Amino acid sequence: MPAFENDVVVIGGCGHVGLPLGVALADRGLQVAVYDIARPAVDGVNGGAVPFDEPGVGEVLRRTLDAGTFRATTDPAIIATAEHVVVVIGTPIDEHLNPNLFAVPDAIEAVADHLRDGQALILRSTVYPGVTALVERLIERLGLDIDVAFCPERIAEGKAMVELAALPQLVSARTDRAFKRAEDLFARLASQTIRLEPEEAELAKLFTNSYRYIKFAIANQFFMIAADRGLDFARIREAVIHDYPRAADLPAPGFAAGPCLFKDTMQLAAFNNNGFTLGHSAMLVNEGLPLYLVSQMEDEHDLAGMTVAILGMAFKADSDDTRASLSYKLKRILRFKAKAVLCTDPFVRDDPDLVPLEEALERADLLVVGAPHTVYADLQPTQPVVDVWGLLADG
Numbered sequence: 001m002p003a004f005e006n007d008v009v010v011i012g013g014c015g016h017v018g019l020p021l022g023v024a025l026a027d028r029g030l031q032v033a034v035y036d037i038a039r040p041a042v043d044g045v046n047g048g049a050v051p052f053d054e055p056g057v058g059e060v061l062r063r064t065l066d067a068g069t070f071r072a073t074t075d076p077a078i079i080a081t082a083e084h085v086v087v088v089i090g091t092p093i094d095e096h097l098n099p100n101l102f103a104v105p106d107a108i109e110a111v112a113d114h115l116r117d118g119q120a121l122i123l124r125s126t127v128y129p130g131v132t133a134l135v136e137r138l139i140e141r142l143g144l145d146i147d148v149a150f151c152p153e154r155i156a157e158g159k160a161m162v163e164l165a166a167l168p169q170l171v172s173a174r175t176d177r178a179f180k181r182a183e184d185l186f187a188r189l190a191s192q193t194i195r196l197e198p199e200e201a202e203l204a205k206l207f208t209n210s211y212r213y214i215k216f217a218i219a220n221q222f223f224m225i226a227a228d229r230g231l232d233f234a235r236i237r238e239a240v241i242h243d244y245p246r247a248a249d250l251p252a253p254g255f256a257a258g259p260c261l262f263k264d265t266m267q268l269a270a271f272n273n274n275g276f277t278l279g280h281s282a283m284l285v286n287e288g289l290p291l292y293l294v295s296q297m298e299d300e301h302d303l304a305g306m307t308v309a310i311l312g313m314a315f316k317a318d319s320d321d322t323r324a325s326l327s328y329k330l331k332r333i334l335r336f337k338a339k340a341v342l343c344t345d346p347f348v349r350d351d352p353d354l355v356p357l358e359e360a361l362e363r364a365d366l367l368v369v370g371a372p373h374t375v376y377a378d379l380q381p382t383q384p385v386v387d388v389w390g391l392l393a394d395g
């Protein structure tokens with residue numbers, strides 16, 4: 001095996017998944033560099049600033065920068081210096097819900113000049129099934145002697161630094177050598193690895209996210225069934241789950257959104273020739289929840305004469321991530337129906353239209369909880385509140 005200057009290079013390493021992974025590996029004694037095309041993020045990271053909220057990452061980033069075991073760059077030449085090349089770029093669906101089958105292979109081909117014999121290439125993005133095989137064929141076509149593995153990331157945003165160490169790692173590869181190299185790398189982080197074939201691991205990741213998305217849809221549909229009959233789903237759910245293990249995982253209702261669950265359910269649907277009835281039904285329920293809430297508001301209030309404030313624009317509690325957030329869908333519908341819409345969020349930094357919470361509370365006739373940020377839990381507003389999450393005491 002040739003000597004490499006770096007143990008790991010992460011392609012897409014300034015993102016929500018790549019950065020926690022990169023700094024965690026650097027913190028465990030490996031020499032790590034991340035390569036990313038986003039120059040502002042790279043500059044910020046090299047200065048010790050994390051481009052998004054993720055508990056614990058900033059501290060480890062600054063520690064590893066100081067120790068000289070971690071750095072970020074926009075120069076793809078860094079890839080040639082690493083024994084392990086981890087790819088964790090985004091894999092979104094398009095506006096017609098089609099997965100981009102070539103996002104990962106294209107990103108690899110774009111840096112092909114910097115790949116070297118003897119490297120291990122580890123795909124970490126959530127991919128459309130068959131992408132690992134496509135990358136294997138690409139490496140063969142390029143005439144490179146590189147071990148390919150697929151090891152999907154399963155962390156949840158907000159828990160990255162804890163879950164990177166706590167979750168078993170799904171490791172898949174066609175050969176024992178490729179498997180062993182990927183297993184040895186992730187053994188730096190986690191104590192358990194589970195071996196799968198690449199096609200199994202690709203489906204395992206999509207099944208994981210689709211399952212969760214469908215579970216949220218069940219809760220949301222139950223909520224709507226109860227609410228249509230004037231009943232409080234929170235009370236019913238509490239009774240159902242209380243000391244009853246078989247229903248303990250019934251989620252509370254709420255916006256099921258964000259960059260992963262919906263798009264991975266749609267990736268699975270596309271893979272199964274659009275024959276994924278449960279997945280598509282879950283999408284109708286989850287994406288329909290903002291519409292349902294607004295129609296409830298219309299039934300109860302004269303919306304056209306009211307100023308409505310949305311509390312929380314991120315896609316989940318205590319996060320700054322607005323990607324695919326249903327609060328923005330809610331905002332669009334309300335802009336059409338209400339006199340005015342105010343939006344507030346203590347974490348979101350990249351939306352110039354937000355107003356401070358105090359202003360929202362002062363000016364609004366009606367409040368809607370968009371994201372159940374903890375800071376809202378103790379509010380005692382004077383105006384009515386629409387709170388599907390059941391966060392506010394009187395919600």
Ligand SMILES: NC(=O)c1ccc[n+]([C@@H]2O[C@H](COP(=O)([O-])OP(=O)(O)OC[C@H]3O[C@@H](n4cnc5c(N)ncnc54)[C@H](O)[C@@H]3O)[C@@H](O)[C@H]2O)c1
Nearest residue numbers: 012014015016017036037038089090091107125126153157
């Ligand atoms: N966000 C999560 O919690 C989460 C959890 C598990 C799995 N995933 C999966 O991980 C992957 C990455 O998700 P993310 O949330 O980190 O995305 P992200 O958009 O936060 O990060 C992707 C990074 O890749 C960079 N990038 C894009 N194209 C590039 C290229 N050609 N070369 C170098 N850098 C490039 C971007 O600049 C960005 O910094 C996706 O497949 C996603 O489904 C995400």
